């Protein structure tokens with residue numbers, strides 16, 4: 337096949353897979369109309385995808401004109417997450433299901449132990465089905481240069497600087513491993529498996545966990561910024577109470593609006609109640625205890641003030657709030673939306689719709705898988 341024809345077929349295949357992901361199941365003639373691809377081409381690409389285990393006939397009848405859907409069972413991405421204490425991993429299937437979850441504690445710190453643990457988890461997640469693996473991906477906290485597979489800087493991961501993690505893993509596993517930032521992974525979970533991509537191309541994701549960070553999509557593309565530093569809003573000044581940040585400075589936004597900061601605030605405000613240890617606990621109590629709601633509201637007001645200039649500058653269609661507890665995230669998202677109205681003085685207050693996504697741990701793995709799937713759909717080679 338001439339080169340241009342191969343490129344066109346690969347583009348058409350990508351369009352078909354994306355249409356099936358965001359709008360499927362679809363019949364061959366619906367695919368032809370929606371993707372603007374001739375029906376004979378649709379037929380031949382569909383056969384290729386059926387053979388590759390990426391697509392299946394959606395109805396059991398075996399009719400030749402049965403609608404097609406992505407196959408959620410046969411193929412998967414191996415997604416991993418590296419934290420300072422452990423490596424977690426799971427298979428991410430084409431419908432976003434997480435299976436074969438495995439974790440392994442890190443007994444030593446540093447690159448060598450991390451790579452050995454990540455490789456071991458990857459092998460266990462793969463199991464006896466190496467041929468079913470579409471890609472392998474590892475999410476880390478910190479600034480990541482994705483094309484080079486380099487961790488540019490990560491304070492939590494042993495103060496890493498310019499660590500070629502992708503290459504180190506490739507040497508051990510014998511195949512490419514994509515390295516992604518964990519906050520970006522969480523954004524991809526919402527964009528891809530939350531189907532936000534189907535109707536939005538501009539999105540801001542706010543992740544509230546041990547720290548605070550954000551990730552941005554503009555015109556459907558991730559914004560990485562100078563030195564992969566885009567999204568590090570956790571370390572802008574956000575108060576004057578001399579709160580010490582783990583970065584060594586004072587009064588970073590993280591010291592007011594990360595999960596530990598919010599829980600410390602709860603404990604301080606409601607000392608008689610108990611020590612607050614999880615945001616799920618706070619979400620439960622918010623209904624009954626007005627002071628809990630007041631803490632959530634203060635955090636939301638501070639976040640709204642910090643987010644307002646970003647929203648005014650970029651006008652994303654959607655803001656997703658990710659949080660260790662989704663119900664807490666939903667309450668917070670609702671209150672931020674409320675306060676944004678009074679911050680965006682000259683801008684339409686409906687500039688962005690706020691909503692919350694699922695628990696962070698699952699979102700990181702699933703989103704890392706989503707990032708790889710999106711890339712595989714675009715450039716994947718089928719054999």
Ligand SMILES: [Zn+2]
Pocket residue numbers: 570571581582583584585588590
């Ligand atoms: Zn800081």
